[in-house]
Amino acid sequence: MTAVYPGGLSPVVAWPLAIALAAALGSFLNVCTSRLPRGESVVSPPSHCPGCGAAIRFYDNIPLVSFAVLRGRCRACRGPISWRYPLVEALAVGLGLLVLWQLGPTWEGLRAFLLGLVLIAVTFIDLETLLIPDRITLPGIVVGLAMQLYPSIRGLLGGLLGCLLAGGIFYLIALASRGGMGGGDVKLAAMLGAFLGWQLVLVAIFAGVLAGGVTGVLLLLLGRKGRKDPVPFGPFLALGGLVAALGGEPLLAWYLG
Numbered sequence: 001m002t003a004v005y006p007g008g009l010s011p012v013v014a015w016p017l018a019i020a021l022a023a024a025l026g027s028f029l030n031v032c033t034s035r036l037p038r039g040e041s042v043v044s045p046p047s048h049c050p051g052c053g054a055a056i057r058f059y060d061n062i063p064l065v066s067f068a069v070l071r072g073r074c075r076a077c078r079g080p081i082s083w084r085y086p087l088v089e090a091l092a093v094g095l096g097l098l099v100l101w102q103l104g105p106t107w108e109g110l111r112a113f114l115l116g117l118v119l120i121a122v123t124f125i126d127l128e129t130l131l132i133p134d135r136i137t138l139p140g141i142v143v144g145l146a147m148q149l150y151p152s153i154r155g156l157l158g159g160l161l162g163c164l165l166a167g168g169i170f171y172l173i174a175l176a177s178r179g180g181m182g183g184g185d186v187k188l189a190a191m192l193g194a195f196l197g198w199q200l201v202l203v204a205i206f207a208g209v210l211a212g213g214v215t216g217v218l219l220l221l222l223g224r225k226g227r228k229d230p231v232p233f234g235p236f237l238a239l240g241g242l243v244a245a246l247g248g249e250p251l252l253a254w255y256l257g
């Protein structure tokens with residue numbers, strides 16, 4: 001593994017720094033999750049209350065802390081703030097800690113962290129809209145492939161193969177399912193392949209199909225969903241991608257050995 005920075009930071013500095021950074025990025029993910037499906041800019045206008053339109057002051061925009069201080073209500077109109085905001089921020093912090101614990105401050109860790117953040121956004125957007133925006137997955141494919149250039153340019157081949165393999169598998173599933181699986185899932189799978197390479201993306205697909213299958217059967221048994229109801233597959237694929245990014249190497253070694 002290759003350390004991202006030379007020398008290294010003291011853990012006393014590194015861990016709080018990672019938590020603060022992850023929380024801030026989680027806050028930005030909230031902006032992306034709300035605005036990207038509507039085709040809005042993620043930079044302007046600045047954060048505002050969706051209820052009354054009041055601009056959110058910087059001291060009311062502190063990840064996790066502000067939600068607790070304001071007790072989940074807008075300072076101006078007292079309207080409720082969605083639980084999604086602190087949840088996404090908490091997930092981002094959890095992801096940062098998990099990555100640091102499993103992979104450390106390495107290039108692999110940075111890649112898993114970036115991928116995980118994108119997957120959190122994809123999951124919430126897919127659950128809310130049943131769509132996975134191209135504005136996330138297409139740039140994601142480019143970033144995933146670009147990250148394969150380091151530490152050796154040979155990684156790019158694995159990324160390209162993964163992209164084509166995973167995208168190809170889901171393209172065939174989409175054709176066979178006649179609308180049950182959408183083009184968004186195909187591009188999400190291709191993005192996972194770009195980030196993970198052809199071996200780990202197979203782990204991701206396997207884990208995703210397993211999680212999706214088990215959940216589908218449970219929902220059927222509980223009578224919560226009929227056989228024909230659409231269940232978004234994106235979140236399961238995202239979960240599989242995260243499992244593969246964090247623990248795929250040992251899983252693969254165990255399976256092959």
Ligand SMILES: [Zn+2]
Binds near residue numbers: 074075077079
């Ligand atoms: Zn308000």
